[in-house]
Amino acid sequence: MARLPRFILPGQPQHVILRGNNRTEIFCAEADYRFYLEKLRLACKKHNCDIHAYVLMTNHVHLLITPHEEQSLSKALQMLGRYYVQYFNSCYQRIGVMSCSISSKCSTDETAKALHSAPLPRMISLPLAYPTTELLKEYDKVVSRYNQMVFTRSMENQQLTQLRDWLLPMLMNGQVTVA
Secondary structure, rough: OOOOOOOOOOOEEEEEEEEEEOOOOOOOHHHHHHHHHHHHHHHHHHOOOEEEEEOOOOOOOEEEEEOOOOOHHHHHHHHHHHHHHHHHHHHHOOOOOOEEEEEEOOHHHHHHHHHHOOOOOOOOOOOOOOHHHHHHHHHHHHHHHHHHHHHHHHHHHHHHHHHHHHHHHHOOOOOOOOO
């Protein structure tokens, strides 16, 4: 079954994690970090996303990013991926894709603080701007309702999938008919 589209709420921060294939290194030299950051900046500028914080580890990346349109985040990550994979493959005589795991979720204050306190080996990071407690409470009021809707729909999809998987074989061999 196809993956459900990511739930993106324009104007709300997202914690995005990008991992290398099989958790292999995606940064081998300081020049790699710098190239990645420059392309990240360009992609976010072109596709209307704000970068609040980032952590670049040797085999994965954390981004705290706010897309301002529904497709902003996916387009920015696609653009970034196209540039960086081509660069990395050329530099290190590789072929193929690089990132195998992309996950994003609506961000909270804990996410921002966790990003800021991440381990520091071979990483470059921006200083973080923490939102006020009032702003976080307002954000939680808005987003928690949407998160509950996403969770409910996900549970409904699982139940419908189980029902389909149970009924389909019986329909196919004639044990059940549709009236």
